[in-house]
Amino acid sequence: MNPEFFIPIPVLLSQLTLGLVNGAFYAMLSLGLAVIFGLLNVINFAHGALYMLGAVLAWAGMNYFGVGYWTMLLVSPLIVGIIGIIIERLLLHWIYELDHIYGLLLTLGITLVIEGIMRSAYGVSGLPYAAPSELRGATDLGFMFLPNYRAWVLVASITVCLATWFFIEKTKVGSYLRAGTENPKIVESFGVNVPVMITLTYGFGVALAAFAGVLAAPMMQVSPLMGQNLIIIIFAVVVIGGMGSIMGAIVTGLALGVLEGLTKVIYPQASSTVVFLIMAIILLVRPAGLFGRDK
Amino acid sequence: MSSNLLSVEGLTKEFNGFCAVDNVNLKVEKGSIHALIGPNGAGKSTLFNLLTKFLDPSSGKIIFNGQDITREQPSQIAKRGIIRSFQISAVFPNMTVLENVRIALQRKLGTSYHLWKSVSTLNTLNKEAMDILDSVGLAEFSDTITVNLSYGRKRALEIATTLAVNPVLMLLDEPTQGMGHEDIDRVKELIKRVSAGRTILMVEHNMSLVASLADTITVLQRGSILAEGSYSEVAKDPQVIEAYMGNAHVEVLGEH
Amino acid sequence: MSAFEKELGNSSKNISKILKSKSVSWSLVVLTSLLLAPFIGVYPVLILKILCFALFACSFNLLIGFTGLLSFGHAAFFGGAGYIFGYFMKSWGIPAEIGIILGVGFGAILGYVIGSLAIKRQGIYFAMITLALAQMVYFIFLQTPFTGGEDGLQGIPRGKLFGFIPLDSDLVTYYFVLGVVLLAFLAIVRIVNSPYGQILRAIKENEPRAVSLGYDTNRFKLIAFVTSASFSALAGSLKALVLGFATLTDVHWTMSGSVILMTLVGGLGTLTGPILGAVLIVMLENKIGEIGFFLAEVTGIQWFETLGQSVPMVTGIIFIICVLSFRQGIVGIFTRVCRPGR
Numbered sequence: 019m020n021p022e023f024f025i026p027i028p029v030l031l032s033q034l035t036l037g038l039v040n041g042a043f044y045a046m047l048s049l050g051l052a053v054i055f056g057l058l059n060v061i062n063f064a065h066g067a068l069y070m071l072g073a074v075l076a077w078a079g080m081n082y083f084g085v086g087y088w089t090m091l092l093v094s095p096l097i098v099g100i101i102g103i104i105i106e107r108l109l110l111h112w113i114y115e116l117d118h119i120y121g122l123l124l125t126l127g128i129t130l131v132i133e134g135i136m137r138s139a140y141g142v143s144g145l146p147y148a149a150p151s152e153l154r155g156a157t158d159l160g161f162m163f164l165p166n167y168r169a170w171v172l173v174a175s176i177t178v179c180l181a182t183w184f185f186i187e188k189t190k191v192g193s194y195l196r197a198g199t200e201n202p203k204i205v206e207s208f209g210v211n212v213p214v215m216i217t218l219t220y221g222f223g224v225a226l227a228a229f230a231g232v233l234a235a236p237m238m239q240v241s242p243l244m245g246q247n248l249i250i251i252i253f254a255v256v257v258i259g260g261m262g263s264i265m266g267a268i269v270t271g272l273a274l275g276v277l278e279g280l281t282k283v284i285y286p287q288a289s290s291t292v293v294f295l296i297m298a299i300i301l302l303v304r305p306a307g308l309f310g311r312d313k
Numbered sequence: 314m315s316s317n318l319l320s321v322e323g324l325t326k327e328f329n330g331f332c333a334v335d336n337v338n339l340k341v342e343k344g345s346i347h348a349l350i351g352p353n354g355a356g357k358s359t360l361f362n363l364l365t366k367f368l369d370p371s372s373g374k375i376i377f378n379g380q381d382i383t384r385e386q387p388s389q390i391a392k393r394g395i396i397r398s399f400q401i402s403a404v405f406p407n408m409t410v411l412e413n414v415r416i417a418l419q420r421k422l423g424t425s426y427h428l429w430k431s432v433s434t435l436n437t438l439n440k441e442a443m444d445i446l447d448s449v450g451l452a453e454f455s456d457t458i459t460v461n462l463s464y465g466r467k468r469a470l471e472i473a474t475t476l477a478v479n480p481v482l483m484l485l486d487e488p489t490q491g492m493g494h495e496d497i498d499r500v501k502e503l504i505k506r507v508s509a510g511r512t513i514l515m516v517e518h519n520m521s522l523v524a525s526l527a528d529t530i531t532v533l534q535r536g537s538i539l540a541e542g543s544y545s546e547v548a549k550d551p552q553v554i555e556a557y558m559g560n561a562h563v564e565v566l567g568e569h
Numbered sequence: 570m571s572a573f574e575k576e577l578g579n580s581s582k583n584i585s586k587i588l589k590s591k592s593v594s595w596s597l598v599v600l601t602s603l604l605l606a607p608f609i610g611v612y613p614v615l616i617l618k619i620l621c622f623a624l625f626a627c628s629f630n631l632l633i634g635f636t637g638l639l640s641f642g643h644a645a646f647f648g649g650a651g652y653i654f655g656y657f658m659k660s661w662g663i664p665a666e667i668g669i670i671l672g673v674g675f676g677a678i679l680g681y682v683i684g685s686l687a688i689k690r691q692g693i694y695f696a697m698i699t700l701a702l703a704q705m706v707y708f709i710f711l712q713t714p715f716t717g718g719e720d721g722l723q724g725i726p727r728g729k730l731f732g733f734i735p736l737d738s739d740l741v742t743y744y745f746v747l748g749v750v751l752l753a754f755l756a757i758v759r760i761v762n763s764p765y766g767q768i769l770r771a772i773k774e775n776e777p778r779a780v781s782l783g784y785d786t787n788r789f790k791l792i793a794f795v796t797s798a799s800f801s802a803l804a805g806s807l808k809a810l811v812l813g814f815a816t817l818t819d820v821h822w823t824m825s826g827s828v829i830l831m832t833l834v835g836g837l838g839t840l841t842g843p844i845l846g847a848v849l850i851v852m853l854e855n856k857i858g859e860i861g862f863f864l865a866e867v868t869g870i871q872w873f874e875t876l877g878q879s880v881p882m883v884t885g886i887i888f889i890i891c892v893l894s895f896r897q898g899i900v901g902i903f904t905r906v907c908r909p910g911r
Binding site: 365367386387388389391392396397398399403404405406407408412415416417419420422424425426427428429430431432434435474478 | 759760762763764765766767768770771774775777778779780781782783784785786789792796
């Protein structure tokens with residue numbers, strides 16, 4: 019065999035960890051999308067834009083107020099969560115009775131407005147944002163160098179994903195949430211204020227997106243358009259995994275990230291389309307999605 | 314076997330480990346009115362969805378007219394003459410009453426894929442559609458937009474539309490659900506009238522309707538068949554009485 | 570039944586009657602002015618651009634308005650056909666009508682592929698799948714060498730019609746494109762009002778019922794999807810012919826968003842609504858800078874002067890307003906006002 023066909027192991031591993039990190043972003047974002055859809059019946063197109071907003075806020079905090087990464091990791095999701103609550107109360111709130119299509123179109127409109135504002139403020143070129151000094155550099159694992167920041171992102175995002183899963187599947191409040199997706203009337207009879215629950219759920223879902231945005235800021239170009247293509251990949255993830263299961267969303271997200279990373283090594287030209295290709299294959303062999311409910 | 318129009322063998326449907334329909338064996342005799350009763354969640358609607366292939370069974374067989382139809386598509390099942398109604402009124406709300414019936418008649422014209430023909434070519438069906446509407450007492454409403462009809466008339470239109478495809482087996486899912494007394498009587502008469510020469514399988518909660526119409530009754534509970542027989546047989550069955558205990562239906566059942 | 574369907578249905582109900590009465594005379598007025606437009610000093614290329622978008626929106630409406638399917642991937646057919654048309658015109662020097670046929674053929678095949686996959690899921694998933702697959706098409710066009718990457722295809726020759734009528738002059742092109750668009754529009758009107766169109770309506774209103782009456786609704790939906798994709802591809806090829814270039818903008822999902830907006834503003838499920846919507850949105854995009862300056866002058870708020878750079882934002886605001894309070898669109902509201910009580 020021609021040795022040129024061998025892929026250098028460090029390159030492979032590096033792409034795999036990068037893929038895993040991307041997968042963790044997919045997991046966090048599709049998780050939020052699924053939670054929001056479960057309760058609000060709205061496919062939140064604005065998820066990508068709010069992820070971007072999280073990253074831009076982190077940048078702005080640093081550049082205008084000198085607020086560092088660690089603070090912004092909490093403050094940015096908080097601000098975006100509040101913005102989400104305002105969006106829900108002001109806009110989404112009116113359309114729950116309508117066909118799902120209108121939810122998608124309304125959040126598309128919100129996306130265009132948010133991206134438009136950011137674009138007129140910052141243009142389309144990337145804003146540089148450095149990783150916190152504690153996390154610079156890389157660790158030698160013996161078989162590869164793992165950049166510390168990547169390791170941190172992986173740990174942080176998977177922890178957040180699992181915590182969300184635990185909260186929704188194992189706690190009492192979570193059980194209200196799950197019941198609310200089936201039948202809001204019953205939950206109301208337990209004395210739960212369903213409209214408030216819906217508002218908070220949306221706030222939480224988009225805060226999760228903003229958290230992902232802050233995590234992404236030092237790794238990717240912070241730019242007003244950074245969420246534009248991502249949201250469509252997230253849609254594909256959601257179609258592949260189905261929105262019925264939280265764990266399903268997490269696993270699908272991670273797996274697709276890894277597959278994308280592998281593709282970057284084996285056939286880089288296909289790396290931007292591989293997720294969509296997998297979606298097409300899944301639709302052919304298992305139309306309901308991997309974790310979808312029967313019909 | 315020849316007198317059975319529809320027979321179901323070992324039909325089972327599982328949802329994530331929960332058996333909604335569990336090993337059901339059912340035979341529907343040709344020309345009979347067969348009622349399915351049972352408490353909420355007994356699996357009646359799931360069974361209907363399985364029979365019309367709106368759901369795929371986990372296991373079991375569905376045999377219609379001696380042919381295995383278990384693997385067929387919903388539209389193929391309909392083409393064989395098994396036509397179902399739905400719990401919520403199955404009409405085309407923003408079409409006129411006449412257009413509703415015409416949609417059903419249109420299939421036999423064979424022009425449903427003709428993109429280039431004018432819709433006026435469907436006018437040849439108007440007379441037949443009017444006759445069917447007349448038979449369910451809706452002739453005078455033929456130009457009404459369906460959404461404006463009363464609930465009872467929507468159900469009547471639904472039966473008219475079903476009749477228009479000349480069904481061999483009609484599956485009626487709770488035909489009187491949510492109706493007042495007058496409407497119920499009207500639907501009862503209607504079912505009696507259209508049952509001539511046809512086979513009907515229906516899910517129904519109204520026991521007086523079941524008592525006066527059904528030749529055979531099958532009682533379902535938690536996905537399985539609890540009892541089967543004529544009304545008088547079923548009403549005496551101790552298991553059935555127990556199953557309905559504490560349920561509102563017990564009084565209705567007791568009336569007869 | 571959802572309120573969405575109710576609203577769509579009501580507006581589509583009335584439009585046929587309206588068309589037959591007053592609108593015959595209106596159509597004559599519009600037609601005459603279109604025929605005379607180049608002679609009264611209107612720039613023909615702008616009208617043609619609007620006509621292409623109008624056809625695009627009408628094709629899109631065939632799905633959302635008359636079948637009840639929201640495709641979020643129509644840019645792939647519109648922009649993709651433009652590339653195919655441009656490539657063959659440039660490199661092979663074929664007659665214009667062959668180029669258009671190739672573009673439409675591309676749209677039909679791509680429509681078949683995307684449609685077959687998307688109809689496997691319903692409702693909101695349908696929209697997400699079409700969006701994702703169209704994004705894949707976008708990336709493919711971005712990477713394939715023949716599309717010229719970020720620059721797109723520039724300087725596409727108009728060639729000759731039937732091999733002997735040169736389309737160099739804007740005037741000849743104008744009447745050719747006008748004729749094709751009119752024919753395509755009439756074809757769409759006929760499809761909507763055909764026996765097939767009746768079944769599409771039935772599917773939109775109550776798909777399970779249509780299935781239970783023996784209609785293989787997936788097949789009807791797929792045919793509708795391919796038809797709609799083909800007409801969109803026709804619009805895309807014509808646009809490339811008129812403007813002489815094909816770029817990534819036309820394949821990007823924001824273009825799919827634009828066509829949704831045009832249809833929504835004009836009125837989903839109406840025949841004339843998408844045309845009106847296309848006129849408004851294209852004009853708005855062209856004139857928004859001037860409108861901004863005007864607003865700045867009237868209100869004294871400097872910020873309005875930058876409105877010209879904020880087309881997406883304005884589009885977003887219109888989307889929000891439309892969804893929240895204007896779901897029937899202009900034509901939908903017009904017909905309701907004209908025929909109260911329906």
